[in-house]
Every structure is written in C-alpha cells, then in structure tokens.
Amino acid sequence: MGVPSGSDGDQPPTRTVTLRDVAQLAGVSIATASKALNGQPQVRATTREKVVRAAEQLSFSPNTLAQGLITQRSGTVGLLTSDLEGRFSIPILMGAEDAFGSDQTSVFLCDARGDNVRERHHLRALLSRRVDGLIVVGARPDARPSLGDLPVPVIYAYSPSDDPNDLSLVTDNVGGGSMAVDHLIRHGRRRIAHITGDATYGAARDRAAGALDRLRQEGLALAGDQVWYGAWSEAWGRGATRMLLQRDPTVDAIFAGSDEIARGVLDVLHQEDLDVPGRVAVIGFDNWNILAANARPPLSTIDMNLEQLGRLAAQRLFAAIDGNVGSGTETIPPRLITRESTAPLD
Amino acid sequence: MGVPSGSDGDQPPTRTVTLRDVAQLAGVSIATASKALNGQPQVRATTREKVVRAAEQLSFSPNTLAQGLITQRSGTVGLLTSDLEGRFSIPILMGAEDAFGSDQTSVFLCDARGDNVRERHHLRALLSRRVDGLIVVGARPDARPSLGDLPVPVIYAYSPSDDPNDLSLVTDNVGGGSMAVDHLIRHGRRRIAHITGDATYGAARDRAAGALDRLRQEGLALAGDQVWYGAWSEAWGRGATRMLLQRDPTVDAIFAGSDEIARGVLDVLHQEDLDVPGRVAVIGFDNWNILAANARPPLSTIDMNLEQLGRLAAQRLFAAIDGNVGSGTETIPPRLITRESTAPLD
DNA sequence: TTGGGGACCGAAAACGTTTTCAGGAACGTA
DNA sequence: TACGTTCCTGAAAACGTTTTCGGTCCCCAA
CATH class of the missing domain: 3.40.50.2300 (Response regulator)
Known part of the structure; x- marks a missing residue:
C-alpha cells in the first residue's frame, strides 16, 4: 500500500522538450519554428512541414506559461x-x-x-x-x-x-411559477394550491408571484387560501399537504416550489388514496432528475436551464x-x- | 441587456503592477525586492519593511506564470x-x-x-x-x-x-456490504434480503459479496434465496421488493444496494402496511443526503467517505x-x- | 594602518515563448 | 550589370520573475 518506488523506466531525467529542441531538429531558428507551428504565413511550406514533423517526432507541447507571459493572456x-x-x-x-x-x-x-x-x-x-x-x-x-x-x-x-x-x-423564477400554473390551467385544473419553501428566499417569493399572477389572469383564486411557505424539504411537503387537504379538500392541482417538496406532496396524496394525476395533478420545480424522474408517478416540473x-x-x-x-x-x-x-x- | 459600456472609471489603461514597480518605489533593486517578499534571510529588516510596504501600497500580486516559468512548478x-x-x-x-x-x-x-x-x-x-x-x-x-x-x-x-x-x-464495497449486514444482525434481524443494482458493476457484486460473507459467518441464509440484481433505480427497488415479499414474507430486514433502491423499497413496504423499522428494517448505501435523510423514516445507510x-x-x-x-x-x-x-x- | 570577514545589495542570466525588424536570396526588369 | 521586389529567415528584445555570484560597505582585531 503506497510503497514508494522509483518510476519504472528510470530514464536519464528526460528534460521536457522545448521549442529550441524542435528548431534544432528541424534545422531552423527558434523564431521560424514558432511561426511555423502557429500558422504564420511568412514561412515556406516545406520548412513548415519540416518543423511540424520535428514537433510531432518529439511530441512537443508548448509551455503555456511562457506563452501567457508574453501574450498577456x-x-x-x-x-x-x-x-x-x-x-x-x-x-x-x-x-x-x-x-x-x-x-x-x-x-x-x-x-x-x-x-x-x-x-x-x-x-x-x-x-x-x-x-x-x-x-x-x-x-x-x-x-x-x-x-x-x-x-x-x-x-x-x-x-x-x-x-x-x-x-x-x-x-426566471417569476416566469417559471407562471409557467407551472399555466400548465395546470391548460389541463383544466381550477383548484390550484401552491406549497413552497423558505419565504426568505427570493426564489420562493418570485415563483409564488408568477403563480398568483397567472391565476389572477384567469380569474382564479388560490386553493387553500394562501401560499404555503415553509422549508425546502420533503417533510414540509408532507406536512403542508396534510394541512392543505384539511382546509380545502376540493384541491385538484398542487404546484410545489421544488421537486423535494413535490415528493412529500406525492407521499401524502398516496397515503390519502388520492389518485395522481386523476384526482390531483402535481408539478414540481428544478427538474432534479433523481427526484423527479423516479417519483411515482414521474414528476412534471420546471427546469431552470x-x-x-x-x-x-x-x-x-x-x-x-x-x-x-x-x-x-x-x-x-x-x-x-x-x-x-x-x-x-x- | 448586455449593453457594451466602457468600465466605469476609464482610467489611463492601468498597467498591472510588477515587481519592478515595487522595487522602484521602495528604492531597491528588483532582486532585493524579490528576496524581501519571499522571506529570504539575506536582506536587512528595515529594507524588507520598505519593500513590503511598497508592495502593499501598490497592491502588488506576483505573476505566477513568471514564477512557474522559472521554478518549473x-x-x-x-x-x-x-x-x-x-x-x-x-x-x-x-x-x-x-x-x-x-x-x-x-x-x-x-x-x-x-x-x-x-x-x-x-x-x-x-x-x-x-x-x-x-x-x-x-x-x-x-x-x-x-x-x-x-x-x-x-x-x-x-x-x-x-x-x-x-x-x-x-x-471499500466489500467492507461496506458486510458492515450493513452486520448492523442488521446486531439489531436482531435474521431474515435479511439484499436488493441491489446492475450486476455488471463491480460495486454491486462486491457489496453483495461482503453481505453474504457476513451472513455466512453468522450461519444465516439470505432471505429470498438470491441477491436481487437489477438496476440502480427506485423503480427496481419497488419491483424487487414486491417479488421478494411474495417469495418470502418472513423477511425482517432489507439491505438495499443504493439509497435510490432503498427509497423504492420503503415505498412498497408502506403500501403493504409493513412498519419500518418495526416489522422490516431497511438500510441503504451511499448516504446520498437528499434521498436518505428525507426518507420516511430517515434512512440508515453506508457512507463511502x-x-x-x-x-x-x-x-x-x-x-x-x-x-x-x-x-x-x-x-x-x-x-x-x-x-x-x-x-x-x- | 591593514586585513579579514560578515552583512547586505544589485547586475545579469535564466525560464520558454512571441514578435519585430533587419537582412539575405532569388528573381524579374531596365 | 544594376536595381527594385518579393519571399523567407534569424538575431534579439521582451514578458515578470528567481537565483547566483561578485561587489561594496562597515566593523573589528591585529
């Protein structure tokens, strides 16, 4: 385990090959070698060929530190x-x-x-x-x-x-929120609720704003009478869903502020034997694949790109x-x- | 959006400050400036002080490219x-x-x-x-x-x-597998099953080997009579658990080859109203926090460090x-x- | 007064490139 | 033959450091 050992072929400490070596092998000056390799026009085709071949033969790789030093990049x-x-x-x-x-x-x-x-x-x-x-x-x-x-x-x-x-x-969190709700509305949902994370996050407030905006356009009220702010966790998704169902059993769609929350939502809906999406549609946020794609059923969601x-x-x-x-x-x-x-x- | 605009203070194109500038301001040579800043001993305390002050004043930051060029590091x-x-x-x-x-x-x-x-x-x-x-x-x-x-x-x-x-x-996948099973055994479990991922992964085989090893030491047989190889997915966790429960309803612990799989296992156990951990204990693998910590109940697991x-x-x-x-x-x-x-x- | 030695400093080489510029070769034209 | 062009090449400076090594200064002992 971790036995120190000299590298296999203990060669004579093979200096890394430099442009000078290439030039020498090609029989030209360092300057022309540089120009040849960099595709500068003012070098004859045959010499360029020579240089390129030499570079390949020595498997030359230019020192970017040196390059950077002079080009200032x-x-x-x-x-x-x-x-x-x-x-x-x-x-x-x-x-x-x-x-x-x-x-x-x-x-x-x-x-x-x-x-x-x-x-x-x-x-x-x-x-x-x-x-x-x-x-x-x-x-x-x-x-x-x-x-x-x-x-x-x-x-x-x-x-x-x-x-x-x-x-x-x-x-675009506002846009994302409105996009989620729009999707639910297009699917004929009217009793839409929103469960989301920590209200100190601008993202939570923006998504909610977008959602409310879209609802207002449609003349709909938020099911559950409030945005359920809480934590970005599955547990909060579960808790909020229970409270929501109690307050408003007619809900037919839930927009969750994250896929984690959505997983919690799904969990409780299953417990309550409410079919998804037959009875209640659920949409998440983030498109966190491991959570969204493997949910039961797989979760529609907003991807932030x-x-x-x-x-x-x-x-x-x-x-x-x-x-x-x-x-x-x-x-x-x-x-x-x-x-x-x-x-x-x- | 993206309006091009000269940087605010359009200063006379402020050349980046170099060691030469520091030396000049301090009234010493470049060489001593270098030595002063690098803590070399052969420089008088008072001059070092001068140089350091100059460097700070100009907020000098050494060009690592140049350093690397000469130190070969x-x-x-x-x-x-x-x-x-x-x-x-x-x-x-x-x-x-x-x-x-x-x-x-x-x-x-x-x-x-x-x-x-x-x-x-x-x-x-x-x-x-x-x-x-x-x-x-x-x-x-x-x-x-x-x-x-x-x-x-x-x-x-x-x-x-x-x-x-x-x-x-x-x-150490072998060790991890045996550690998981050991934990279950210490908790009095005797009917232990193993559901895991793709058998073409050495990791899957190794974890299984470790698990079987530990069972053998204890003189126990694998519940379900086989290692359930499949896919690294929640869906496979669900499917395998259903098959397992059908084949062997006496199982009292399941070692899942990943936390994803474990989530699927938990899901089916809930559907079947089998209490976790009262009736069946579940342990996962990977300690993928988002999955393990938020599971219901939170998932014991093996962390690979x-x-x-x-x-x-x-x-x-x-x-x-x-x-x-x-x-x-x-x-x-x-x-x-x-x-x-x-x-x-x- | 001289010499030796220690402490400190600076000139210059080096790292591996790119780029400028002067000059040589080859060629055509007067 | 002389000259102007065009094309190509190479010497050398530059980038910003580190390091070596010789030199200066000063102090002290002889």
Whole structure:
C-alpha cells in the first residue's frame, strides 16, 4: 500500500522538450519554428512541414506559461462558486466548463464554501494566476455583494451582483411559477394550491408571484387560501399537504416550489388514496432528475436551464474579455418538463 | 441587456503592477525586492519593511506564470473527471479542492463526459499548462485504462487504474456490504434480503459479496434465496421488493444496494402496511443526503467517505510531486450512518 | 594602518515563448 | 550589370520573475 518506488523506466531525467529542441531538429531558428507551428504565413511550406514533423517526432507541447507571459493572456478563467455541495452550482459549472473546453481556455475551480475570507483568498490566488476573467456562481438566487472593480471581467451567475454595473445572469423564477400554473390551467385544473419553501428566499417569493399572477389572469383564486411557505424539504411537503387537504379538500392541482417538496406532496396524496394525476395533478420545480424522474408517478416540473445559464455565462465572459463588457441582469427562460404527474382532467 | 459600456472609471489603461514597480518605489533593486517578499534571510529588516510596504501600497500580486516559468512548478494540478454529472465525482472533487486550496495549489477542472477523445484532449491541454500532477476521477468503481507514463504523477480516484504500477484510491464495497449486514444482525434481524443494482458493476457484486460473507459467518441464509440484481433505480427497488415479499414474507430486514433502491423499497413496504423499522428494517448505501435523510423514516445507510477519498488523493499527489510516488490500490473504509429505518427488533 | 570577514545589495542570466525588424536570396526588369 | 521586389529567415528584445555570484560597505582585531 503506497510503497514508494522509483518510476519504472528510470530514464536519464528526460528534460521536457522545448521549442529550441524542435528548431534544432528541424534545422531552423527558434523564431521560424514558432511561426511555423502557429500558422504564420511568412514561412515556406516545406520548412513548415519540416518543423511540424520535428514537433510531432518529439511530441512537443508548448509551455503555456511562457506563452501567457508574453501574450498577456493566460487562457484560463476562474470559476468561483460559493457552494459546490448545492445542486445548483453543478449544472452551471458543467455548462461553463463545456463552453470553455471547446475553446482553448481551462477552468480553475474554486469553492469558497460560503465563506467570505475563503472567497477573498481564492480571488487573490486567481488574480495572481492572471486569469483572463471569472465567473462567480452563487448558492441561492438572491443578490450578493459585488466584488468591485477588478483588473479582469467578471460574470455573476445564479446570484446576481448587487451592483447594476456588473453583468449578472439569473433564472426566471417569476416566469417559471407562471409557467407551472399555466400548465395546470391548460389541463383544466381550477383548484390550484401552491406549497413552497423558505419565504426568505427570493426564489420562493418570485415563483409564488408568477403563480398568483397567472391565476389572477384567469380569474382564479388560490386553493387553500394562501401560499404555503415553509422549508425546502420533503417533510414540509408532507406536512403542508396534510394541512392543505384539511382546509380545502376540493384541491385538484398542487404546484410545489421544488421537486423535494413535490415528493412529500406525492407521499401524502398516496397515503390519502388520492389518485395522481386523476384526482390531483402535481408539478414540481428544478427538474432534479433523481427526484423527479423516479417519483411515482414521474414528476412534471420546471427546469431552470442551469446548464444553458453556465454556457451563456461562458459566452458573455468571452465577449467581455474581447472588450465587449456588458452590464445589468440577463434572465434565462425556464422550460416545462411534462411527465406523468400532470394530465388533462376529463 | 448586455449593453457594451466602457468600465466605469476609464482610467489611463492601468498597467498591472510588477515587481519592478515595487522595487522602484521602495528604492531597491528588483532582486532585493524579490528576496524581501519571499522571506529570504539575506536582506536587512528595515529594507524588507520598505519593500513590503511598497508592495502593499501598490497592491502588488506576483505573476505566477513568471514564477512557474522559472521554478518549473506551476502550482497547479489537473482534476480530470469522467462525469461531473454523476453524484460520486462531486464529493471527491470537493475533498480534493479543499485539500489543495489550503495549500497554494489551484485546481484545473476538466470534465471528459465519459468520452475518450475529450479525455485525451484535456490531457494534452493540462500537460501544456505544466500542471504539477493530476487526479483522475472515474465514473464507476470499476477499473479503467491507465493513462500510461506521463511526465507528471497521477492518482486514480474511485475508478482504479488497470495498471498496478499506478496508485489508485478506491472505496471499500466489500467492507461496506458486510458492515450493513452486520448492523442488521446486531439489531436482531435474521431474515435479511439484499436488493441491489446492475450486476455488471463491480460495486454491486462486491457489496453483495461482503453481505453474504457476513451472513455466512453468522450461519444465516439470505432471505429470498438470491441477491436481487437489477438496476440502480427506485423503480427496481419497488419491483424487487414486491417479488421478494411474495417469495418470502418472513423477511425482517432489507439491505438495499443504493439509497435510490432503498427509497423504492420503503415505498412498497408502506403500501403493504409493513412498519419500518418495526416489522422490516431497511438500510441503504451511499448516504446520498437528499434521498436518505428525507426518507420516511430517515434512512440508515453506508457512507463511502468520498470526500475523505478526495482529500487523501490530494495528499498522495503532493507526496508524489515531492518524489514519493506510490503504487497499488489503497482502500478507504466506509462509515455507517444510523438513522431511523433500522432499530433493534424487540 | 591593514586585513579579514560578515552583512547586505544589485547586475545579469535564466525560464520558454512571441514578435519585430533587419537582412539575405532569388528573381524579374531596365 | 544594376536595381527594385518579393519571399523567407534569424538575431534579439521582451514578458515578470528567481537565483547566483561578485561587489561594496562597515566593523573589528591585529
């Protein structure tokens, strides 16, 4: 277990091959070797060929540190997230990584764990590494303090910056809420209730606002007479549903503020022998696959398009690096995922 | 939305401050400035003070690219994961990031998405960036092809390398399986069944092996007469439980191969009005918090200590970078999480 | 007064690239 | 033959550090 051992082929400490080696093997100067490999036009086709072959033969790989030093572009960006643990950072991060990966930029991942001093520490490190830009991914969709003026462009994702001069990308919770309710209405539901999470989250209030808005347009009242704010948990979903059924047994659809809550809702509806979606339709929020797709029945839900948000953040960052800095808040539209927990009332 | 706008204070294009500026302000040479800031002894206390003050005043931050160029250490490592999406990579990644973050090393995150050519592409990029080492995080706990001889040390995490000369860190599935069954036995259970996932996963077979082993020690037979291999899904948990109850109604404990499966098991037990844990105890695997902690009742489970695995990977990589390269396979012990789905039979 | 030695400092080389610019070769034209 | 072009190549500077090594200054003992 972990036995120290010299690497297998204990070669004479093979210096990493440099451009000089390539040039030498190709019989040209370092300058032309560089130009040949970078596709500069002012080099004869035959010499370029020679150089390329030499580079391949030595399996040369240019030292990006050196390149970055002179071009003043490191080809790296920082991804500063406040909680890796949370399920929201990950898709954003995937989208961003994907968008960058197809370019030549590499991504530094930093997790501040919601700690401010850790964030500043990582920030220092990233700037010291001369990243070309950075994306700040928040933990919850409420505004966060701006990092202020930095020598590189910054994009805020998920949590918007509190400074309107920064560029922030956020999900559309109002739109999502109204989209969920719209879906239920289209399926003929009239007695629609809303159970959601912690009211201190802007996301909870926004989704509720969107839902109420859509109901009002239709001239409908909220079943259960109130928005059931509580916690982002399955247990709250169960508890609220019991109370709701007691207060208003005529409910025929429940919009849950998260898939977790929706799971709790489903659980109690089963206990009460209320058929889903025959008797009561249920729609969740987040499209957290493990919860939504495996529910019984599989859960219709609103997808916030987080991966797209991540990709867009990457694109906006590129633009900013190229000088097109933007500002303000851009909103990503959500997407309805229909599964079997919602169906037309017949 | 995204209106291009020059940055607020349109300062005269503020060149990033370099060591030369610090030296100049402090009235010393670049050399002494460097030595002063790096805590080299051969510099008078008063001059060091001057330099430090100048550096602060200009908020100097050393260019790590330049440093890396000459010290031949970039202070970066690559984290090459095959699927970010999967829930197993994340905790490992968190552990590693944490361990590195407390050091001065930054982490390049690369997601190969299970694609081989993407993996090679990222590998090239990382080597070009002169990372000091890298950690390869697999998607499933079966062996994966070695990356072969690289100019930097490599640690394989979760998925071991198929080359025994590499150093791999893996979870202990056999131990986990036996730990789960042991827990059930200690609670007086005698009719223990095992429902698990896809038999092509080494993890499934290993956990089953550990479970059977422990049963054999106790002279017990498996309830249901077989290991119920199937899929890593809630649906399979439900289906298998129904079959199991039909075949052997005397079962008093179920060891599920994953928390997802366990959720399905719980669901059917509730439908059948079999009290958990009064009548049947249930234990899961993975300690996937969202599923386990929110189950009804909260689910006892086996935690694979993935975060610790990530941290250990970071430590081993450090050691390797410092010349202490290891080889072979190191196993991380699992941990029992007891919640309310298991209890003594009375 | 001289010499030795310690403490401190700075000039310069080095890391591996890119880019500028001067110049050589080859060629066509007057 | 002389000259202007065009095409290609290479010397050298630059990027921002670290590190080596020789040098200066000062102090103290002989």
